[in-house]
Amino acid sequence: MRFSQARARMRSSLIRELLKLAARPGVLSLAGGIPAPELFPMEALKAATRRALDRAGPAALQYSPTEGHPVVRRWVAERLGVDPDWVLVTSGSQQVLDLVARVVLDPGDPVVVESPTYMGGLLAMNPLAPRYRPVPADAQGLRPEELPGEAKLAYLLPNFQNPTGALLAAERRPAVVDWAREVDALVLEDDPYGHIHFDAPPPPPLFSHDRERVVYAGTFSKLVAPGLRIGYAVAAPPVLEALIQAKQAADLHTNILGQTILAELIEAGELAPLAEQVRGFYRRRRDRMVAALKRYLAEDVAFSVPGGGMFLWLRFPPGTDTRRLLEMALEEGVAFVPGEPFFAGEAYPSARLTFASVPEDAIEEGVRRLARAYRRYLEAT
Ligand SMILES: Cc1ncc(COP(=O)(O)O)c(C=O)c1O
Secondary structure, three states, X not given: OOOOHHHHOOOOXXXXXXXXXXXXXXXXXXXOOOOOHHHOOHHHHHHHHXXXXXXXXXXXXXXXXXXXXXXXXXXXXXHXXXXXXXXXEEOHHHHHHHHHHHHHOOOOOXXXXXXXXXHHHHHHHHHHOOEEEEEEEEOOEEOHHHOXXXXXXXXXXXXXXXXXXXXXXXXXXXXXXXXXXHHOOEEEEEOOOOOOXXXXXXXXXXXXXXXXXXXXXXXXXXXXXXXXXOEEEEOOHHXXXXXXXXXXXXXXXXXXXHHHHHHHHHHOOOHHHHHHHHHHHHHHHHHHHHHHHHXXXXXXXXXXXXXXXXXEEEEOXXXXXXXXXXXXXXXXXXXXXXXXXXXXXXXXXXXXXXXXXXXXXXHHHHHHHHHHHHHHHHHHO
């Protein structure tokens, strides 16, 4: 078969392969990246679906404008302090990453990414063949002084980053936007986790520092349910127009039944209490995982306590073979994600754990098994 060059740059994600192993009976998976299903507001969604069909009628099932449902656009616009004309409703925030890559990148263009970064962001950009410029991050997020002298796009996750859970410090945010202005880069700010804060809300987004230069991507996946596939882009009109045209080619518009159901939830005022519930739920799981790590692994492995989101990042001593460790962990009945695929450049030995989708009572046992695997690994090497 004669495929395109872009096809040759597509890869199946290692995580997808791993999740198959993690699904074996008896394996506690700290590897997934999915929300807890207990949080899906089933009853509210059933009622909202009925109302959506009753009130909108066939319009809930007809072709609809690419820009999105007016109620959803207005809700997003109010949160970001912009006009609803600045909002495009997308098929998940993953689509924003794909559309931005398509309208901005040519082969060889320099793209700043955090090191490590969200693997799905790399998957979206890879077909365009950019040149990645990975920038190191610490517990305060990306280090602005390490930003390079040129970039066309900067793909950044300032809030409770996937995979590290790090929050970009408030004082670093203006420096990042100033840098983007200096090198004339567009910033793609990916923020699926900002609303899942445990200790304090995150500082204002990069978008608030320069609305012309930053495209903000958000999602309802971690607030309502990912299967709705509803996310959004917020951008100044010239950028938004480019994204709308690219979206028309991709899928015409986002699933309108899902948007109409979501609009019903918004109008019934259900999102704010839901957000509170989501934060409390994941905060308890974060606390359980941190306590277990302190108890079983803190002597050997470095980690920082995430102030929000769904993930916790472990750093192993240099030379640790995390694939081998994963094999041993699976033997012990626990799965994690090795850090390597999250790096566009040089990787260091690391692992991503999730506390989001693991039953609260199983978190300690999962960490205990991981610690046992790590001890066995040390003895074997
Ligand atoms: C950092 C990040 N960006 C984007 C997405 C895509 O989410 P969705 O397309 O469901 O909005 C995810 C999903 O896990 C993510 O972790």
